[in-house]
Amino acid sequence: MFNNMTLSDSAQQEADLPGSVLLIIGMVVVAACLFLAMSLVQFQSTDQPLVTLVVSNLEQSGVENPVTAVLLNFRSYDTLLEVAVLLIVALAVMPFSLQDTRLPFIKVSEPVERSLVLEAFLRWLLPAIIVTSGYLLWTGAVLPGGAFQAGALLAGAGILLLLAGHHSFNFNAPTARLLLVVGLAMFLLVGAGVVLSSGIALAYPVAMAGMLILVIEVAATITIAAVLVLLFCALQIEPLGPQPNRVEKEKHS
Amino acid sequence: MPVIDVASLLPLLIAIPLIGAIFSVLLSTKYAQVLIGLLSALALVLVIGLILVNLPSVDTEFTTPLRYVLAGWEAPLGIALSLDGFSALLLSLTVFLVTVLTFYSAFYFAASPARVRFWPLWWLLVAGINALFLSADIFNVYVTLEIIGLAAVALVALSGNKAGLTAALRYLLVGLLGSLCYLLAVALLYHVYGTLDFAQLAAKAESNPLSWAALALITVGLVLKTALVPLHFWLPHAHGSAPAPVSAILSALVVKASFYLLVRFWMEILAPAVTNEALMLLGILGGTAILWGCVQALRAKRLKLMVAYSTVAQIGYLFLLFPLLMSTEEASASQLAAQQQSALAAVSYFIVAHACAKAAMFIAAGNIIHSLGHDDIAKLQGMAKYMPLSLFTFAIAGGSLIGLPPSAGFIAKWLLLNVAIDTHQWWWVVIILTGGLLAALAIFRVLDQAFIKPEQASDHVAPDNWQKVPVAMPVSGLALALCTMALGFNADLIIDLIAIEGGE
Numbered sequence: 047m048f049n050n051m052t053l054s055d056s057a058q059q060e061a062d063l064p065g066s067v068l069l070i071i072g073m074v075v076v077a078a079c080l081f082l083a084m085s086l087v088q089f090q091s092t093d094q095p096l097v098t099l100v101v102s103n104l105e106q107s108g109v110e111n112p113v114t115a116v117l118l119n120f121r122s123y124d125t126l127l128e129v130a131v132l133l134i135v136a137l138a139v140m141p142f143s144l145q146d147t148r149l150p151f152i153k154v155s156e157p158v159e160r161s162l163v164l165e166a167f168l169r170w171l172l173p174a175i176i177v178t179s180g181y182l183l184w185t186g187a188v189l190p191g192g193a194f195q196a197g198a199l200l201a202g203a204g205i206l207l208l209l210a211g212h213h214s215f216n217f218n219a220p221t222a223r224l225l226l227v228v229g230l231a232m233f234l235l236v237g238a239g240v241v242l243s244s245g246i247a248l249a250y251p252v253a254m255a256g257m258l259i260l261v262i263e264v265a266a267t268i269t270i271a272a273v274l275v276l277l278f279c280a281l282q283i284e285p286l287g288p289q290p291n292r293v294e295k296e297k298h299s
Numbered sequence: 300m301p302v303i304d305v306a307s308l309l310p311l312l313i314a315i316p317l318i319g320a321i322f323s324v325l326l327s328t329k330y331a332q333v334l335i336g337l338l339s340a341l342a343l344v345l346v347i348g349l350i351l352v353n354l355p356s357v358d359t360e361f362t363t364p365l366r367y368v369l370a371g372w373e374a375p376l377g378i379a380l381s382l383d384g385f386s387a388l389l390l391s392l393t394v395f396l397v398t399v400l401t402f403y404s405a406f407y408f409a410a411s412p413a414r415v416r417f418w419p420l421w422w423l424l425v426a427g428i429n430a431l432f433l434s435a436d437i438f439n440v441y442v443t444l445e446i447i448g449l450a451a452v453a454l455v456a457l458s459g460n461k462a463g464l465t466a467a468l469r470y471l472l473v474g475l476l477g478s479l480c481y482l483l484a485v486a487l488l489y490h491v492y493g494t495l496d497f498a499q500l501a502a503k504a505e506s507n508p509l510s511w512a513a514l515a516l517i518t519v520g521l522v523l524k525t526a527l528v529p530l531h532f533w534l535p536h537a538h539g540s541a542p543a544p545v546s547a548i549l550s551a552l553v554v555k556a557s558f559y560l561l562v563r564f565w566m567e568i569l570a571p572a573v574t575n576e577a578l579m580l581l582g583i584l585g586g587t588a589i590l591w592g593c594v595q596a597l598r599a600k601r602l603k604l605m606v607a608y609s610t611v612a613q614i615g616y617l618f619l620l621f622p623l624l625m626s627t628e629e630a631s632a633s634q635l636a637a638q639q640q641s642a643l644a645a646v647s648y649f650i651v652a653h654a655c656a657k658a659a660m661f662i663a664a665g666n667i668i669h670s671l672g673h674d675d676i677a678k679l680q681g682m683a684k685y686m687p688l689s690l691f692t693f694a695i696a697g698g699s700l701i702g703l704p705p706s707a708g709f710i711a712k713w714l715l716l717n718v719a720i721d722t723h724q725w726w727w728v729v730i731i732l733t734g735g736l737l738a739a740l741a742i743f744r745v746l747d748q749a750f751i752k753p754e755q756a757s758d759h760v761a762p763d764n765w766q767k768v769p770v771a772m773p774v775s776g777l778a779l780a781l782c783t784m785a786l787g788f789n790a791d792l793i794i795d796l797i798a799i800e801g802g803e
Contacts, residue, residue: 078515082487085508095493098564099376123369123378127430127442129450130317137324138453142415147327220325227321234317249311249371 082186108255109187118259122248129230129266134227136273139280146218157211164210183267193263197270204275217276229269233262305353306378308346309380313428320422332406332418340398347394351740374496381435384797389432389559392651396551396658397425403662403775404544413457414507424450431556435497437485446475449468451553455541460573466536473523473533480520484513501568510572517564523559528588538607544666550610550765551654553641555783558617578621585618586730593737602664602674609700613653620646621725644797645714652699652707653792655783656669665742669768676745681754687775695780697742702735707786
């Protein structure tokens, strides 16, 4: 939604700060950094008790990778809120229009300019990307990897598909909305569902922890990929031409 | 004995708005979104009601805050939610205001296409605010600050015009800078003390250079988000150009959220690192904010801008808390604790009074814009004839902001003056009284235009041109304004709640 604002517009409104003010700000920042560096050097580093604590509890977390264990078990609440942050970002940049809600999610059309190399390449690449993304997701339980990496890779596949020009995505479609919220919804559902067995929100039963984490991660991967593709769609330079939904926005207050 | 385990209700305060957000994304028809909004608000009211009823009272032996360990992992490994008197008060305030504003927004956005985006963002913002007030973990607080910051920016940008977008973008950059300062401080604290939990940090914290650096970074970051003079430059435009319900929640709750964190850090978590000079510095900035905000409010040409500058001044009053916490040589530890307790009670009262009054004022201003299409103060001449209810709301809320008895604003200032005199800091008395006078000038300028001066017979006021607003819109504003009056008569409710489990 910030597309119709250009840099020069905001630069005109704001006169540049005078040089002396910039100099003072610069000196304050440098002094603060020096103080910080000095006090960090002076500080005798103690051993971090948390590292050993994570290792000793790893067996009960359901995964073997300490990063995944922290993200999705020990501090799963933080990750739950992060998925909510992703949803906010998606809503902030989403080009809303009420007419588009009935159109399908994926629209296939003949591109203006065909790029034969990319098309041929994608036939091989897309399945490979999807499989690799699934592998990253699965391996996150043991090795570095997980929902964020898998989602980013999957989003890459979506963007390549867009660039080939045959497909375009309509994020106002019900399917797209479902994709955007499924990560948060699944996280909440699992977090609340485990209350039945363990009595505490987000506390997975040890036997099922690995499976539940995988379920959450699959949903989160889908949402992350959808949000990243949406970001690409919303922020790319829009094609010239009349924009019917612009006028509606202006009406309000 | 409490009938139910109160602590197990705490996660619901975060889960309910998140569920509300998910459903308002999925079901985007008008009535579905309003229905979801009202149901979520109702559920929140029920939950907070249950919590307040079952909260251990002052007289009983429960003196520790309520704690709920999420995911079953105790801190420092996991994250806990906690609730004490101060956060219980702010949560109740949040739920109350959100309920009224949800009702108001149902009408405000009735004909606007922006509602599709508004409702999910609204509930995500509420989830963030509730999560912040409940959090007991400094990194988790960072995540909640991100939720609040991003959702607030997206809501400001809903206005869709160029001024709104510019303000939103500036708000985003300022918010990011504040968050990054805070995050750096979190990293420092974790490096030094090896834990992120509020209570464990408070037990381990000592006065060393790294604690000072962390406290300074946290203060700069959060002061930027709270918009204390001289870091207030983004607030008037962001609050002044957002849609009315958004302005109301931004002024009433969002700036209070970062102030709440400042109080937590200065009074509890990093209390050993606090010095009297630093407390005094925050107080002086607060005093400057009062005067500067009032003067700017007097000069503002647009009604909403005036209300937004008045927020800058009111934030200044909140920061007078800090010099009143100063320790002196002759005072004993128990005297100091009692003094800090009464200062915190005064400021909490101030937060509640300002939140209700400011939300009412923004609602009134929103109604005026809705019916007239502008909020130019000079063109409000004689408008009380057409919008008596909205302008009456404005007058009552203004009375509370000035501090006229019997409003809640009066009691809040009275309590603050008492503490200032008890601690022999008489100069704050002068500033508080001057601030009240200047606020009165600003408010009466508008009221004089609207009520006293006759309607101009010129062409820019075309009475048949403006749309009548649904009666529920001014009524919800009036309800809030009357609440500030009702709170003035029931001051002990709030002061008792703060006393539960202490601020310490």
